Amino acid sequence: MTANDMTDDIQAAKPWYKQPWLWFILTPLIAVFIYGFTFLYLSIVTMDGVVKDDYYRNVRSYEVNSEKNLAAIEKNISATLNLDDVTGDLMLKLSGNLTELPPYLTLGIVHPTHQKYDQSITLKSVGSQGLFSGSLSSPISGKRYLYLTPPTETWSLRIEVHPPYEQRLIELTPSK
Numbered sequence: 001m002t003a004n005d006m007t008d009d010i011q012a013a014k015p016w017y018k019q020p021w022l023w024f025i026l027t028p029l030i031a032v033f034i035y036g037f038t039f040l041y042l043s044i045v046t047m048d049g050v051v052k053d054d055y056y057r058n059v060r061s062y063e064v065n066s067e068k069n070l071a072a073i074e075k076n077i078s079a080t081l082n083l084d085d086v087t088g089d090l091m092l093k094l095s096g097n098l099t100e101l102p103p104y105l106t107l108g109i110v111h112p113t114h115q116k117y118d119q120s121i122t123l124k125s126v127g128s129q130g131l132f133s134g135s136l137s138s139p140i141s142g143k144r145y146l147y148l149t150p151p152t153e154t155w156s157l158r159i160e161v162h163p164p165y166e167q168r169l170i171e172l173t174p175s176k
Contacts, residue, residue, distance in 0.1 A: 047115075068149070068153070068154070068155050068156040069155075069156060069158075069174050069175060070174075071154055071155040072096075072155040072156060072157055072174035073174045075096050075097045075098060075155060076096045076097050077094070077095070077096030077097075077098065077155055077157065077174065078094075078095055078096060078157070078171065078172065078173045078174070079092050079093065079094045079095070079148055079157055079171075079172040079173075080092065080093045080169060080170070080171055080172070081107075081146070081148075081169070081170040081171075081172060082168075082169055082170075083165055083168045083169075083170055084168075085136070085139055085140060085164075085165035085168070087135075088135045088136035088137075088139070089133070089135055089136075090107065090121065090123060090133060090134045090135060090136065091131065091132070091133050092105065092107070092123050092131070092132040092133070092134075092148075093129075093130055093131055093132075094130040094131075094132060095130055101125060101128065101130055102125070102150040102151055102152070103124070103125050103151070104122050104123060104124050104125060104132070104151060105122075105123045105132050105148055105149065105150055105151075106120060106121070106122060106123070106147075106148070106149050106150075106151070107120075107121045107122075107123055107134065107146065107147070107148050108120050108121075108145075108146070108147035108148075108149075109121065109136075109140060109144050109145075109146055110144060110145040110146075110147065111142070111143075111144060112143055112144075112145065117140075119136065119137050119138065119140070121134045121135070121136065121137065122134060140165060141163060141165075142163060143160065143161070143162050143163075144160075144161050145158060145159070145160050145161075146158060146159050146160075146161060146170065146172065148172055155174075157172040157173065157174060158172070158175070159171075159172050159173075
């Protein structure tokens with residue numbers, strides 16, 4: 001018996017799970033199953049988020065419901081928001097043909113892609129001159145959409161804002 005015959009006998013005597021060629025073939029398949037089940041788990045557990053706005057799906061397209069914007073145009077409603085990102089203070093001056101001022105307004109600060117960065121802030125009325133105040137729950141950075149609505153949600157104002165936000169005056173007017 002030669003040395004090559006002895007090594008062949010030793011290779012044949014090893015159990016199947018100790019054969020190197022088997023693991024060479026199975027390793028990519030096992031990796032595919034692990035990655036596949038990991039991504040399946042993540043797609044089931046995590047949420048994609050919700051599109052914020054007055055959009056609704058119509059067959060294969062999206063359309064904007066502009067009734068609230070038209071109501072703001074009819075009442076000539078506009079607002080000036082003083083946003084101080086350093087202290088987190090918000091001061092809003094509301095103007096327009098309103099019969100009575102609401103007790104509070106809701107300001108939605110919406111991130112374009114990540115719902116976890118969205119903020120919903122209640123701006124409380126200060127006096128009877130149309131001033132409202134509130135504060136940010138966390139600092140904002142990057143592009144944002146601002147949505148201002150009263151408690152009855154009969155009208156709304158919206159605008160897209162970009163940084164920098166320090167000591168910034170933002171005009172919210174209905175889009176025409």
